[in-house]
Structures are given as C-alpha cells and as structure tokens.
Amino acid sequence: MRPAMREYRIAAIPGDGIGVEVIAAGLKVLDALAARERGFRLTVEHFPWSSAYYLKHGCYIPEGGLERLRRFDAIFFGAVGAPDVPDHVSLWGLRLPICQGFDQYANVRPARVLPGIRSPLANGAAIDWVIVRENSEGEYSGSGGRAHRGLPEEVATETSVFTRAGVARIHRFAFRLAQGRPRRHLTLVTKSNAQRHGMVMWDEIFYEVAKEFPDVETQRVLVDAMTTLMVLKPQTLDTVVATNLHADILSDLAAALSGSLGIAPTANLNPERKFPSMFEPIHGSAFDITGKGIANPVATFWTAAMMLEHLGEKEAAQRLMRAIETVTGRRILTPDLGGEATTAVVTGTVCGAL
Ligand code: IPM
Numbered sequence: 001m002r003p004a005m006r007e008y009r010i011a012a013i014p015g016d017g018i019g020v021e022v023i024a025a026g027l028k029v030l031d032a033l034a035a036r037e038r039g040f041r042l043t044v045e046h047f048p049w050s051s052a053y054y055l056k057h058g059c060y061i062p063e064g065g066l067e068r069l070r071r072f073d074a075i076f077f078g079a080v081g082a083p084d085v086p087d088h089v090s091l092w093g094l095r096l097p098i099c100q101g102f103d104q105y106a107n108v109r110p111a112r113v114l115p116g117i118r119s120p121l122a123n124g125a126a127i128d129w130v131i132v133r134e135n136s137e138g139e140y141s142g143s144g145g146r147a148h149r150g151l152p153e154e155v156a157t158e159t160s161v162f163t164r165a166g167v168a169r170i171h172r173f174a175f176r177l178a179q180g181r182p183r184r185h186l187t188l189v190t191k192s193n194a195q196r197h198g199m200v201m202w203d204e205i206f207y208e209v210a211k212e213f214p215d216v217e218t219q220r221v222l223v224d225a226m227t228t229l230m231v232l233k234p235q236t237l238d239t240v241v242a243t244n245l246h247a248d249i250l251s252d253l254a255a256a257l258s259g260s261l262g263i264a265p266t267a268n269l270n271p272e273r274k275f276p277s278m279f280e281p282i283h284g285s286a287f288d289i290t291g292k293g294i295a296n297p298v299a300t301f302w303t304a305a306m307m308l309e310h311l312g313e314k315e316a317a318q319r320l321m322r323a324i325e326t327v328t329g330r331r332i333l334t335p336d337l338g339g340e341a342t343t344a345v346v347t348g349t350v351c352g353a354l
C-alpha cells in the first residue's frame with residue numbers, strides 16, 4: 001500500500017531567461033494540483049544556478065553542488081543560455097554536468113498536436129510520437145581537442161563515442177517504451193551508410209536487442225530520410241530511437257510540426273533511479289521574449305506531468321494533461337501559438353481547469 005501522504009523533494013533550477021518565468025508557472029500549477037489531489041506533497045528547494053550566478057561566482061554549480069542535488073527525487077529545470085556567456089560554456093557548465101553526472105542517459109521527447117493547436121502539416125493530427133534520445137555519449141561525448149591554436153595549421157577534432165553498454169541500454173529502453181504503447185512500433189534512426197564504425201555498431205546492437213522484443217515491429221531509417229518521413233508520412237511513425245545529435249535535430253522538427261517549440265517537454269531519465277532524473281521544457285532561455293510575460297508555459301506543464309508520472313503519480317499526471325488540453329482546446333494560447341494570452345493567464349486558466 002502507498003502511504004497516505006506521499007512526499008517528494010523537488011530541486012527547482014529555473015536557470016536563465018524565460019526559464020525563470022516558466023518554472024514559476026509550473027510550480028504554481030503543481031501546487032494547485034497537489035492541493036486538488038491531496039495524496040502527495042512536493043517540497044521544493046530553489047537553486048539559483050544560472051548564467052548570472054556564473055558571472056558573479058565563476059561557476060554554474062558550486063563545489064559540492066551535485067552531491068546536494070543527488071538527494072532530491074527529481075530536478076525541475078528551466079533553461080540555460082545567455083547572450084553574455086558562450087553557449088558551449090553555459091551548456092557544459094550546468095546542463096550537461098547534471099545529465100552526464102547523474103547518468104540520465106535516456107532523454108524522452110514526446111510530440112503530439114494538442115487540442116486547439118494547429119500543426120503546419122495538413123495531416124498533423126497523425127503526429128503521436130515519442131523520440132528517445134541517447135543522452136550520455138555519441139556526438140556529445142565531449143571527446144576531441146584542438147592543437148596549433150590560432151596558427152594556420154590549427155586542427156580540431158570532435159569525436160563521437162559509442163560504447164556497447166551505452167548503445168545497448170538506450171535501445172533496450174526504447175524497445176520497452178515502444179512495447180508499452182499501443183502500436184508497438186520502433187523506428188531506428190541511423191546514418192550507417194556514411195558513418196561506418198559507430199553507426200554500424202549502433203544498428204547491429206539494435207537488432208541484437210530486438211530479439212528480446214519479438215512483439216515490437218521495427219523499421220530502420222537513415223536520418224536524412226527521416227526528416228521527409230516526419231513531414232510526408234507522420235502516421236507511419238510512433239516510437240523513435242536516435243543518437244544524441246540526430247535526436248536533438250529531429251526533436252526540434254517534431255516540436256515545430258506539432259505546433260510550437262513552446263509546447264515541447266522532455267525528461268532526462270536515469271531509468272535505474274540511482275540518481276534523480278531531470279525534467280525540462282525543450283525551448284531554451286529565449287532572451288528575445290524574456291521579461292515580457294508571454295513565454296508559453298505549456299511545455300513546462302507537460303514536463304511537470306512527465307515528472308509526476310516518473311514519481312509514480314500517474315493520476316495526477318493525467319489530470320494535469322487533461323487540464324492543459326482543456327485550456328489549449330479553448331484556444332487560450334500565448335503569441336507563439338497565434339494567441340494573445342500571457343503566461344499568467346494560461347497558468348491561471350490551467351489551475352482553474354484542474
Ligand atoms: C536540446 C537543446 C540543447 C542540446 C542545447 C541547448 C545545447 O537544443 O535540449 O535539445 O542540443 O542538447
């Protein structure tokens with residue numbers, strides 16, 4: 001039996017730009033939800049780690065920071081990236097140390113056209129995908145270097161790293177996820193025609209793991225062809241597994257095809273639960289609209305639903321998704337979706353719908 005009052009410790013890291021606005025909105029909605037459900041309580045601790053913090057202290061995560069984060073049940077993350085810090089510094093300063101340090105190797109990115117939201121595709125209604133992104137190695141391994149800096153013979157290498165253990169675990173995770181969805185269909189995205197080492201191993205291990213899941217239908221698609229398939233035959237896809245970089249690119253396309261980057265959520269999971277997992281909207285810090293009060297909080301709400309699901313609060317997650325869909329269905333939308341509502345109005349309306 002579950003205890004009468006379930007408690008979860010959430011680390012909130014709003015970060016930069018609109019991250020601050022959408023995490024505040026997300027926490028409001030979570031509060032309203034917890035009050036409505038009564039069965040669970042969230043204790044939230046805020047971490048000020050951001051680019052402003054970096055400019056002041058010289059680091060994004062202070063000494064011992066990861067150890068502190070480790071004790072939480074989940075991390076609710078806004079965005080990182082600021083005009084006055086190079087992007088690779090902010091990314092490798094905050095987000096990647098958490099993802100890689102906590103072995104959040106499975107990045108899950110659902111895409112669906114919510115009620116009231118228009119897809120740029122004529123047959124956009126067919127979009128119901130989950131992209132599984134390898135989140136710990138591949139093109140983001142950080143392996144490589146530069147020599148002869150500034151000289152004419154300067155050289156830079158950026159090495160993709162694929163390990164048997166890393167590839168097998170992400171494929172197995174994707175198969176399990178596909179198996180739990182009605183269509184039981186998994187698309188392997190690859191580029192093994194041109195990249196004949198890592199990508200060929202990626203494919204081989206996929207088919208080894210496939211033997212454990214005879215009830216899941218598979219399909220292998222080259223990443224370039226995948227872009228056309230997503231646009232022209234969205235109904236043929238369901239669950240998708242792709243490398244770190246391929247899935248990064250495809251998930252932006254998926255978000256655009258489902259209406260806006262402003263609605264796309266993501267979960268950085270450590271499936272074994274040895275470490276906390278991290279939940280974030282995909283959109284980033286968006287300094288062009290920061291402070292205007294028009295950031296779309298829907299991606300963060302959907303992200304919050306994924307977090308609740310991960311914590312085992314399935315009913316609460318479903319209630320939140322229904323509330324989000326009620327509000328988008330009434331076309332109470334922020335400007336990125338062609339509406340005029342502010343972040344506060346969308347947030348208040350979702351709280352009401354709960
Ligand atoms: C994403 C983002 C990041 C990534 C950026 C901010 C480095 O685009 O989460 O998709 O490429 O991983």
Ligand code: MG
Nearest residue numbers: 248249251252
């Ligand atoms: Mg991206």
